Amino acid sequence: MEFKNKVAVITGASRGIGYAISKRLVVEGMKVYCLSRTKPAELVDGVIYLYADVSKEKLVAEAVARIVEPVDLLINNAGVMRRGKYWEMDEEKFDLVMSVDMKGPWLMFKYLRDKLAKGAMTLQSNSKNSVQMKENTFAYTLAKLADLDIDKLVAKDRPDLDMRVAHFGPVDTLLEWTDYSEVEKAEKMKIAIQPDAAADWAMKLIRSDQKSLVYEVESQTYLLV
Ligand SMILES: NC(=O)c1ccc[n+]([C@@H]2O[C@H](COP(=O)([O-])OP(=O)(O)OC[C@H]3O[C@@H](n4cnc5c(N)ncnc54)[C@H](OP(=O)(O)O)[C@@H]3O)[C@@H](O)[C@H]2O)c1
Numbered sequence: 001m002e003f004k005n006k007v008a009v010i011t012g013a014s015r016g017i018g019y020a021i022s023k024r025l026v027v028e029g030m031k032v033y034c035l036s037r038t039k040p041a042e043l044v045d046g047v048i049y050l051y052a053d054v055s056k057e058k059l060v061a062e063a064v065a066r067i068v069e070p071v072d073l074l075i076n077n078a079g080v081m082r083r084g085k086y087w088e089m090d091e092e093k094f095d096l097v098m099s100v101d102m103k104g105p106w107l108m109f110k111y112l113r114d115k116l117a118k119g120a121m122t123l124q125s126n127s128k129n130s131v132q133m134k135e136n137t138f139a140y141t142l143a144k145l146a147d148l149d150i151d152k153l154v155a156k157d158r159p160d161l162d163m164r165v166a167h168f169g170p171v172d173t174l175l176e177w178t179d180y181s182e183v184e185k186a187e188k189m190k191i192a193i194q195p196d197a198a199a200d201w202a203m204k205l206i207r208s209d210q211k212s213l214v215y216e217v218e219s220q221t222y223l224l225v
């Protein structure tokens with residue numbers, strides 16, 4: 001896609017993978033809006049930070065109302081993680097994950113419906129868990145699976161959209177270490193990549209003609225497919 005003077009909206013660019021992607025989009029010449037509840041410790045010049053909890057309809061509506069230009073790229077990236085198999089999860093954790101990771105993308109599509117430019121690109125920060133059906137992250141996997149179907153349902157209304165999905169593997173962020181012991185974290189750190197590297201892969205997907213980026217568990221590498 002052409003980046004120069006185009007407009008991107010990204011959720012959850014206050015830290016982690018989203019923050020790293022937002023820096024790259026600005027360097028490419030895009031005007032970038034970020035929706036999150038906090039701002040990064042180090043603001044990125046060229047990013048307009050809009051306050052929003054993506055799980056709250058009123059806040060998403062208010063934030064999106066401040067975006068005046070047609071949007072060329074929407075990145076549904078905001079997310080939370082709570083671990084546990086289906087019999088281990090409590091209602092509070094289940095509701096939190098579903099409200100941010102599944103309801104959030106729906107609300108973004110709903111309120112950006114009339115602002116997404118014809119042929120705009122959309123990108124999900126999805127997970128390998130939805131490819132592998134990981135059962136030890138029941139709510140998270142379920143939400144990420146639902147996000148794939150949200151794309152399909154939105155595409156019925158907006159077949160012009162160029163929808164992309166990044167199935168990331170382990171990335172060294174706050175989200176990834178949620179509900180992990182120090183021992184589990186140390187083990188996973190051996191294969192986790194840094195947010196900058198994940199953002200580089202996301203940019204490769206955006207620049208490519210491929211629809212998805214998939215982390216292969218066995219080889220610990222990424223493929224554009
Ligand atoms: N890290 C991994 O290993 C990994 C692997 C696969 C997929 N992913 C996906 O990558 C995406 C980014 O995660 P990350 O790893 O970069 O995690 P992170 O560093 O914890 O960042 C999460 C981002 O989501 C935002 N967020 C959380 N709750 C929100 C809410 N209610 N409303 C608005 N924004 C909210 C946070 O901003 P505020 O707290 O400021 O609101 C933050 O900017 C997620 O969708 C995640 O599922 C990550």
